[in-house]
Amino acid sequence: MISQAQILQWLQLFASTIEENKDYLTELDAAIGDADHGINMDRGWKKVSTQLPTLVDQDISSIFKTVSMTLISSIGGASGPLYGTWFLRASTAVAGKQELTEQDILGLFQAGLEGVLQRGKAQLGDKTMIDALAPALEKFGQAVGEGKNIPEALQQALAAAEQGMKETTPMLAKKGRASYLGERSIGHQDPGATSAYLMLQSLLAVVEG
Amino acid sequence: MKKLINKPEDFVRESLAGMAVAHADLIKVEYEPTFVYRADAPVQGKVAIISGGGSGHEPMHAGFVGLGMLDAACPGEVFTSPTPDQMLAATQKVDSGAGVLYIVKNYSGDVMNFEMATELARSEGIRVLSILIDDDVAVKDSLYTQGRRGVGTTVLAEKICGAAAQQGYDLSQIADLGRRVNTNGRSMGIALTSCTVPAKGSPTFALGDRGIEIGIGIHGEPGRERIDIKSADEITEILAQSIIEDVGYSRTVREWDENQGQWVDVELSNQPFQSGDRLLAFVNSMGGTPLSELYLVYRQLVAICERQGLQIVRNLIGPYMTSLDMQGCSITLLKLDDEMIRLWDAPVKTPSWRWGI
Numbered sequence: 001m002i003s004q005a006q007i008l009q010w011l012q013l014f015a016s017t018i019e020e021n022k023d024y025l026t027e028l029d030a031a032i033g034d035a036d037h038g039i040n041m042d043r044g045w046k047k048v049s050t051q052l053p054t055l056v057d058q059d060i061s062s063i064f065k066t067v068s069m070t071l072i073s074s075i076g077g078a079s080g081p082l083y084g085t086w087f088l089r090a091s092t093a094v095a096g097k098q099e100l101t102e103q104d105i106l107g108l109f110q111a112g113l114e115g116v117l118q119r120g121k122a123q124l125g126d127k128t129m130i131d132a133l134a135p136a137l138e139k140f141g142q143a144v145g146e147g148k149n150i151p152e153a154l155q156q157a158l159a160a161a162e163q164g165m166k167e168t169t170p171m172l173a174k175k176g177r178a179s180y181l182g183e184r185s186i187g188h189q190d191p192g193a194t195s196a197y198l199m200l201q202s203l204l205a206v207v208e209g
Numbered sequence: 210m211k212k213l214i215n216k217p218e219d220f221v222r223e224s225l226a227g228m229a230v231a232h233a234d235l236i237k238v239e240y241e242p243t244f245v246y247r248a249d250a251p252v253q254g255k256v257a258i259i260s261g262g263g264s265g266h267e268p269m270h271a272g273f274v275g276l277g278m279l280d281a282a283c284p285g286e287v288f289t290s291p292t293p294d295q296m297l298a299a300t301q302k303v304d305s306g307a308g309v310l311y312i313v314k315n316y317s318g319d320v321m322n323f324e325m326a327t328e329l330a331r332s333e334g335i336r337v338l339s340i341l342i343d344d345d346v347a348v349k350d351s352l353y354t355q356g357r358r359g360v361g362t363t364v365l366a367e368k369i370c371g372a373a374a375q376q377g378y379d380l381s382q383i384a385d386l387g388r389r390v391n392t393n394g395r396s397m398g399i400a401l402t403s404c405t406v407p408a409k410g411s412p413t414f415a416l417g418d419r420g421i422e423i424g425i426g427i428h429g430e431p432g433r434e435r436i437d438i439k440s441a442d443e444i445t446e447i448l449a450q451s452i453i454e455d456v457g458y459s460r461t462v463r464e465w466d467e468n469q470g471q472w473v474d475v476e477l478s479n480q481p482f483q484s485g486d487r488l489l490a491f492v493n494s495m496g497g498t499p500l501s502e503l504y505l506v507y508r509q510l511v512a513i514c515e516r517q518g519l520q521i522v523r524n525l526i527g528p529y530m531t532s533l534d535m536q537g538c539s540i541t542l543l544k545l546d547d548e549m550i551r552l553w554d555a556p557v558k559t560p561s562w563r564w565g566i
Contacts, residue, residue, distance in 0.1 A: 030413055034288050034428040039408045043286070072325070073242065076263075076289040077318035081325060119321055172353070176317045177430045179354035 002100040002150060006206050007060050008052055011067060014202040015045040015052075021198060028191040032178035037079060037191040044075035044083070059098050064091035078176055079192065082116050082129065089115035102144045102153065109137045109157075120175060127171040127178060127185065129192035136161035136200055154204045161200050165193040210410045212534075217407040221264045221286060228271060232560040235275045242292065244299035245271040246281040251305035256374045256383055257281070259299055260312040260367055262319055263288040265406070266427055269364060269530045272561030278371035279559075280309075287406050287533070288428040290318035296326035300335055308336035308380035312366055312387060314359025315343035315462075316426075324472070327465050338380055340387040341462045342366055344394045344541070346455040347424025347433050356460055358426045361491050361541030362394030364529050365553075368562075372555035381467075390549065392479045395452045397424055398539030399444060400495060404429045404532045423447065425539075427495075427532050441502065445509040448540045453517055456481050482544060484518030489525070489553065491541035496531030498538050503527065506538060514542075523553055529561075 018025075018041045025038030048070050055063045064087045072084030093111035094104055113133050122128045139160035143153035166189065173185035176192075214220050222240060229238040229245075238245050244261075251257065260270045261283030270282035281299035285291035300309050309330065313323045323339055330337045342359035370387045378386070400422040403412035406429065413429040416422065421444070424433035439447075459478040466473040482488070492507045494500070503526050514521050522545060530539070545553070556565035 026409060030409070034430045035406055035409050035413045036286070036289055040286070040289055073292050073294040076285045076292050076322065078290075078321060080290075080292055080318070081321035120317070174353050175355055177355075177426070177428065180348060180358065180426060180430060180433070182349060182354075182433060 002105065002207060004060050004063070004098050007063060007100075008055065010203045010206045011048060011063070012052055013206055014199055015049040017198050017202050018042050018045045018195065025191050025195055028189055028194055031188040032173060032181055032185045033191065034177050036077065037195065040075050040077050040079050041083075041195055044071045044080065047074045059096055060100065061091045061095045061097060064088070064094070078120070079195075082120055082192070085115040085119045086112040102150055105150065106141055106144055109133075109140060113137055122175040125171065126175045127168045127173040127190045127193075128175050129190070129196040131168050131171070131190065132161040132164045132193040132196040132200075135164040151204070151207050154200070154207055158197075158200050158204050161197045165189065165197040168193045210405050212405065212407060214407050217410070220407045221284060224264070224267075225271065225284065228560060235558065235560055236271070239298065239302075242295040242298050244281050244283045244295050244302070245274050246299060246302050247274055247276070250280050250303040252280070253305050254307055254377070255305055256307045256378065256380045257300075257303040257305065257309045258312065258367065258371050258374050258383070259283065259296065259303065259309055260363070261285065261291045261296060261299075262314055262316070263290055263428065265404075265533045266530050268528075268561035270367070273364070273367055273371075273559050275557070275559030276566065277375045277555055277557035277559075278367055278562065287408060290316065290322050293322050293325035293329055296323060297329045300326070300330045300337065301333070304335050308338070310370065310374075310380060310383050310387065311337060311339035312363065312370065313339050313341050314363050315341050315356055316358060316428075317355050319359075324463070331465070331470075336380060336467070338384045338465055338467070340366075340384055340391065340464070342391050343460065343462070344391060344396045345424075345426065346395050346451050347397045349433060356462075357458070360398065360427055361396035361493055361530060361539050362391055362543060364493075364525075365394060365489060365491060365541065365543050366390040368557065369549055369552045371557070372552035375555065376552070386548075388477065390543065392477055394541060394543040395455055395479070396539055396541040397448045397451050398427070398432075398493075398495065398537060399423050399448065400425045400432065400535055400537035401438070402497065402536040404496065404535035406533065421537075425537065427530060429532055429535065441505050442509045445506045445540070446513065449510055449513045452540060452542050453482055453513070453519070455479070482519060482542070485520070487520050487522045487545045487550075488514065489523040489543040489545050490514065490521045491525040491529075491543070493530050493539045493541065494528035495535040495537040495539065496528055497534045497536035500527060503538060506540070510540060523550065
């Protein structure tokens with residue numbers, strides 16, 4: 001089980017992880033995009049961070065909904081709608097819940113990814129956040145199917161996300177600003193896949209305590 | 210980095226605040242969320258035109274808010290698309306009941322945020338249509354990218370659609386017109402230097418003493434290739450020929466269908482320019498290139514067009530769609546018809562662009 005309190009801790013930890021990695025994400029984006037992924041994500045997550053104390057009495061679905069709206073209205077660019085949509089769909093998938101089972105988390109990951117796929121019209125292998133999120137979902141589902149507990153399943157999901165993130169380096173970008181570089185996009189790790197990896201890393205850190 | 214800024218995070222807001230006091234007779238600015246709108250909005254009975262995008266491209270778009278052009282502009286952070294709540298608030302402010310047209314540049318962030326705004330506005334019962342500008346011929350293999358970017362033709366579409374709205378065209382007529390401007394307009398740009406985004410504080414890319422980027426967008430993202438500097442005439446030749454020789458371009462874009470109440474795929478295609486066509490030639494500075502160099506480029510562009518039997522009947526030369534302090538330029542050629550010429554010549558009164566009034 002993941003408790004409502006742990007969800008709040010996760011969001012707080014991810015916000016501070018983004019702050020710590022702001023320059024790193026921006027450098028990754030400068031290589032193939034327009035050098036603002038870290039700056040933009042930090043702007044949105046700082047805002048989320050200030051709102052978290054007001055959400056202590058809310059259920060997990062309501063928390064995600066607030067996070068979604070905050071991200072959509074403060075990040076801009078492509079990251080705002082994509083992360084915003086991930087949390088909006090996640091919110092719908094866990095309606096009314098105060099704690100999450102393995103199956104709830106699986107459903108939440110699934111709904112979030114589907115939302116991102118629809119909103120961004122990208123596929124696996126396009127050198128985007130999907131290249132971290134999709135393998136993570138698959139591994140998580142597999143591990144849960146094998147009877148693994150949440151920390152174990154998340155560990156496997158995170159390893160898959162890390163591998164997916166690293167595999168974006170040799171890929172040719174097909175979405176976003178990086179796509180205009182053509183072959184020059186090859187050889188750089190995707191900033192969106194990197195921030196998605198950090199999101200899962202923060203969740204595991206909280207679950208493992 | 211040497212820039213006239215206070216704090217990077219205040220850059221956009223403080224710049225807009227200055228613009229608001231400088232042009233208080235024409236525009237007003239709101240900040241929570243941020244948008245710029247015609248001081249006399251909503252204009253009764255008139256379709257409203259809204260555009261928006263990242264800041265750093267001034268005067269686009271906020272400088273084009275006023276009579277005969279935009280009713281509102283939504284500025285995002287520097288080079289970052291604005292958010293749906295900005296667009297929704299602007300839409301509510303300027304809609305007079307005749308509907309609203311969004312003019313959207315084909316960048317993934319702009320497209321996604323305007324799509325969300327369209328859905329929000331529609332759910333409030335406001336009639337909204339959107340058209341996509343995707344005129345950048347530098348984008349190769351557009352099937353494998355986000356598609357061609359929206360660049361110089363955006364400015365021309367805003368002027369022509371803005372005039373049509375001022376003259377009483379209805380929403381679907383203006384959307385059709387905007388689509389026609391887009392499919393008849395083509396652009397390509399080059400960078401001699403990178404720009405410096407205030408929040409990052411250092412140039413986005415390095416070109417060295419001799420490198421130039423061919424086929425850039427407007428955000429400092431690198432272009433399609435990097436070559437050594439050439440003469441102005443040679444660079445003009447590369448840009449003009451890429452535009453003129455561009456063969457028909459077909460693509461599928463998503464647009465809101467009013468009858469079905471959902472997003473539908475729309476097929477668009479460009480026809481190549483032909484000898485005898487009448488053109489509008491737009492030579493744009495990326496921000497750091499002076500007018501003297503633009504005129505020099507224009508002189509060569511006229512010669513190239515004459516050679517090909519293309520007749521330049523209108524022109525626009527200057528910094529209208531910039532990338533902060535980047536040195537470089539872009540060329541846009543738009544094939545005109547009588548209706549577009551009439552609308553182009555119609556009066557306009559905005560902070561950055563005034564004629565005929």
